[in-house]
Amino acid sequence: MNSSAETVENLDEALQDISEKLLDLQQSVTQQQQTNKNQAVFNSFLKARLPFDFSTIYKGKIYFISKTVADFEIAYAASSCELYGGYLVEIDDEEELKFVSDFVSQTGKDVRYLTGLNDKTMEGYFEFYHSKKPMPSFLSLWNKCEPNSMVRVEVCTEIVGKLNDVTCGLPGKYVCQSQ
Template sequence: MNDSEDGRVQQLCSHDEEHLITSGTRYSIKGFRFEPPYVLKRAAGHLCRGHVPVVLQLFFLTLSAVLLLAVLIKGQAGMADGETPFLVTVSSIANTQGQEQAKKEKVYKEMSQLKPQINHLCRPCRWDWTLFQGNCYYFSKFQQNWHDSVTACREVGAQLVVIKSDEEQSFLQQMSKEKGYAWMGLSDLKHENMWHWLDGSHLLFSFMKYWNKGEPNNAGEEDCAEFRDDGWNDAPCAVEKYWICKKSAMSCTKN
């Protein structure tokens, strides 16, 4: 290589080194910023210091330029698509919100269609009451004395149970065996040994068979009747027990 060629190469290297290495310039196309990689910077520096033949120097400089151009073209193409990660994220969120709103509107529409049918539904007893032969029965979840049990039933528009038939007696006796000893609306508080129901009616002779053997014995002021085991028993009214309320079932009228 003669002196003139060497000068031109040195001039070229000086120019490239100034733009690719020393200045650290970031290239930009429509907002895309690129900084030459460190390896390219270092390689360009060695090339321009004459450590390799001129042909290799020109080859590596050309390769560096091609790589730079490819990166810039890729960045420009990405910007030309008109979408950025931020815009894609916003679009996804908007689509999700739109789907949720559509689901809510669908559920509301279905409920509106069902409302007329629900209004025509009829339950003769409340959800926690039991229907039997035209009456509703409530079996308490906790215990209290006989007088408080009478009051509790009145507060819900019912009465501490008054038994009117053998079938009703059998049903209530079985339920009390499953749930525990329970008060009924029968006592001799007004007249000793004269048992009356809360509705004022006398205990029928035909119902006397439901007393357990040896009962009622009035042992210790036992003036209130309870369901116990397979029959009835008289017990002190102040003792806490479960209780059973009774009221007529509601009628369902058809429009």
């Protein structure tokens, strides 16, 4: 009979211990939910005040687009990207172009989205502003009949599905990336 009483007592102690752990766990979950809620409020606050719209992460990179339309000056745009830890977008392959193109389409279709790809140094030789790397010639990132470099005026590029060469100084938003 004594062993039955001991067993019941041991079970009561184990149940009490489990109940305390469950209560601690419930409190931790409640605290984490509050932390998540606070983080979401902070993120919304921050996002509303940053001058960029941000993408999801793609292959370790994040892309951001200026929120305001301005005359595109490549050096100013590059400085603005750098201020926020990035640089003007550099497209490495067709998959990345599709991702960035889809992102700019979600942001709006009524404006130009300008990149750092340009042929300011030498007509027909397109290189990225930040890295000075040439765009790989094997990639077919251009829209049909592009680049057409009308009378050496179109030295900057925009994303419209694929790439177009355009005149620098046109009003638009610029696309940055960060790793």
